[in-house]
Amino acid sequence: MNDITVYTTNTCPYCTMLKNFLDDKGIAYKEVNVQQDPIEAQKLVDTTGQMGVPQSNVNGQWVLGFDPNSIMSHLK
Known part of the structure; x- marks a missing residue:
């Protein structure tokens, strides 16, 4: 299980492309919208250093x- x-x-077009890609492949994922969740947004920046x-x-x-x-290379 991945x-x-x-x-x-x-507002991110690449986010939509990524979700469509995963949906098309039938790969389940959890989405976190950092625009609506500032706590998760800060955790993401703290973890990866990327905005x-x-x-x-x-x-x-x-x-x-x-x-x-x-993404495919990290799947089980």
Whole structure:
């Protein structure tokens, strides 16, 4: 079972592309909208040092941006 969390905002086109990619592949994920959750947004910055979205945590590995190849490489 894969553990995937995707950090997004409302206005990010790459976030939508990433979610569509995962949906198309039938890969389950949890979405955290950092625009609506400032506490999670701060935790994300503290953890990764990155402000940008999308960021994905795939089985404990961080992937920055819309990077399907990296995401697939971390799947079980």
